[in-house]
Amino acid sequence: MIRLGEKQTLEVIKKVDFGVYLGEKAGSDEKVLLPAKQVPAGADLGSKVEVFIYKDSxxxxxxxxxxxxxxxxxxxxxxxxxxxxxxAFMDWGLEKDVLLPFKEQTAKVKAGDDVLCAMYIDKSSRLCVTMNVYKYLKNDSPYGKDDKVMGTVYEMSDNFGAFVAVDDIYSGLIAKKELYGNLKIGDRISARVVSVKEDGRLNLSVREKAYLQMDTDADKIFSMIENGGGKLPFTDKASPDLIREKTGMSKNEFKRAVGRLLKEGKIVIGPDSIELK
Incomplete structure (x- = not known):
């Protein structure tokens, strides 16, 4: 059987002026054309050729x-x-570009964008690609708790968080409570494995463990105060939403970092602001 979208080793079963026809074996009813410019030198009837099967225009x-x-x-x-x-038409290394249909786009794309995609066969038996890669990702990664990984954000969910393709192969999730900064689809990120689920999917965080992250957070807050003319116009009594919006930290993380600066004698906390000492 000639399989669309896959590599196969087929046999030359017929030669014509414009190329050769390949099949599983001599006498096969099912055959596919390999154009003359693609035919390897010396290929003859009975020769085996490894090819990729797709569809022409x-x-x-x-x-x-x-x-x-x-x-x-x-x-x-x-x-x-x-x-x-x-x-969108995507460059996949062949003469005919492959289509990323609008309905398979999880974010708007434009010429020049690099997009994480999976290849599938559509209802018309054509090869297409999709940005909905969740079901194509693997769950058998070699990573364990606290390992550092790289990945691509491929979906953002208000309910769950950021879905990440680790190494562009394995399934990972940055839970909503672990989201910091302005992550968006297509971002390449560095993350830490928080845990590995029973099914093998990875729970991730873009932040370090609390005791390591505290120093980084304290430095960030100190810089914010310096850049704000020596004053931060809110304290750890502010709402969690405001703190996250302004600092990218949870309220507990903000309090820990402020506590570090206070202990080091670098700041004073007023009724509604934090200032350099």
Whole structure:
């Protein structure tokens, strides 16, 4: 069987002026064209050739010896070539660009963007890519608690947090309570593994353990006070939302960092502000 979107080793079963036809074996009813410019030197009837199977502009199966940047079921970063009314066309290393349909986009994309995608076969039996990569990610990562990892944010959820493809292969989540800064789809991030779920998915944090993070947070607050003319116009009595908005920290993290600065004698806390000492 000739399999769309995959690499296969097929046999040359017929030679024509414009290339060769490949099949599983001589006499196969199912065959696919390998254009003349793709035919390896010395290939003859019975020769075995490793090819990738996709569809040409006329929607016919065609073979290539070129290496695609993504294959069926893979998750890879592809670059947007152009956007149209039906979606975005992505560079995947072959002559015919692959479509990222509008309905498969989790964020607006533009030419030049690098986008994490998975390849699938649509209802019309065509190869397409999607930004909804969750079900294509693996759960058998080699990482454990406190390991440092790199990944790509591929979805933001108001309920759950930021979904991350670790190494662009493994499934990870930065829980809503662990979100800091302005993460967005497509961001490349460094994170720490907080825990590994029973199913193998990774729980992540973009922050260090509390005792390590405290020094970094204290330095950040001290810089904010300096840049604010020696004064921060709120204290640890402020609402959690205000503290997170202004500092990117939870209220407890803010209090710990302020406590560190206070202990070091660098600040004084007034009724509604924090000032340099």
């Amino acid at each position: 006329d929607d016919r199966l065609i073979a290539t010896t070129s290496e695609p940047k993504i294959m069926l079921g893979d998750v890879r970063v592809l670059r947007v070539k152009e956007t149209t009314r039906i979606g």
